[in-house]
Amino acid sequence: MMDLGNMVRGVASDAVAQSLVKFWEYDEGTLKLWRASSNFVYAFERNQVQYFLRISFEQDNSIDQIIAELEFMQYLQLNGFPSVTPIRSISGKLIETLKTPEGTYIAVVFSAANGINLDTDTISAKQMEEWGKSLASFHCLSKTFEPVFERRKSWLDTVQFMENVFKEHQGEQLALQELGRVTNWLQSLPTNKDVFGLIHYDFQLDNIFFEENKNQSFNVIDFDDAMYHWYVLDIVTALDDFIEDNKPHSKLLIQSFLNGYHSKMDLDRNVIAQFPQFQKYANLYKFSKILKSLDYGEINEMPSWFVELRGKLVRVAEELRQSFQKTW
Structure with a gap:
């Protein structure tokens, strides 16, 4: 989750995206915002084929x-794992940047994923099994x-990030204590290649x-949270x-996934x-990222979606905060 102030400014204007998409071949007038969360993702077309432009802020x-992310994705594809493909720019680069007064923006483009998204309410046991596979x-x-x-x-980098966030928010002592317990527990676990490696x-x-027509396989996107963990x-x-739904x-669907x-x-x-x-x-990691996203600067005009999103994040943060009071 990005800083909410950056999100408001990015959604209000696509000037940065319009500048960055020019590094790739594209059909004029097809660029549209698709998703804004930890980064901005825009859909666009080239010869009527859809692609996705992902824009990150250098500080994030x-x-x-x-x-490192793109190298891992290319490795997966070379070994037959279905995932989206990084697309080279006109100059042959996988990554392009744009310097602005606010900072540097980093852009990559991916092919569109084949297939459809499944829904938690309608997914079948067989599909859960294939998901697990x-x-x-x-x-x-x-x-x-x-x-x-x-x-x-690695997970140690995320622990350092969480510790820094919680220390910046002096009222989050329960989270800091919980983080200490979780860190001590993780340090006691084995880290051999059978249980520990690069995860999505x-x-x-x-x-x-x-x-469904291709051996019921899954095409995977969004590798930008990948880290070394269990x-x-x-x-x-x-x-x-x-898991949250009791x-x-x-429970039967979970078992199908695990099978x-x-x-x-x-x-x-x-x-x-x-x-x-x-x-x-x-x-804890979700909580720290929400706290960080809520540390936004001054916003002159707050759109209705921002007020709604901020309220949702505050509620989720409070629910997570309450969970830290429970004993192990």
Whole structure:
């Protein structure tokens, strides 16, 4: 989640996007904002084929981290894992930048993902199983990945980020204490290649596209949260909506996912018992990013969507804050 002030300014004007898309071939008049969250994503067309322009602010996402992200994506594709393709600019670059008085913007372009998004309310047990298989295939490839250029951040980098955020907000002592407990627990876990490696961290339904006609495979997008962590965290974050729903049907769907995952990669029962502890890490990380996004500067005019979004983030932050008061 980006600074809400930057989000307001970016949504109000597409001047930066219009400047950056010119580094690639595109059809005039087709650029449209698609999503704004941790970065800005614009859809555009070239010869009536859709592509996506992703724009990051240098203070939120460094070029080195993007280089590492793209290298991993290319590695996955070379090994047959279905994901979107980074597209080179007219000058042959995968990354283009634009310097402005506000700072430097970093742009990359990706192909569109084939398939459709599935919904938590209608997904079938068979689709859950295929979803689990897809994540396990991802982790199997992660085991053998060794970066040539840059290395993605690790869980320790995120812990440092969270600690800094919580210390900047002096009223968040409970979060800081929770972070200490989670960090100590994570440091006690093994880090061999069978359990630890580069994870996606956002392998949820809005980032995977189901292709029923192609062996029921999933095309994956949005790798910009990838980090070195325990593979089980990818399972926990992927299944977040289902884990929170305590209904019997959701439990059956979770089991279908785990069956699919286990068919391609070992999943120890002891690891499944650790789901709640990994959820605590994920909740802390989400909480820290919300706090950071709410540290926006002065905004002259607040659009209605901003007021609604800010209210939602404040409510979510309070719910997470209350969860830190629970004992382990």
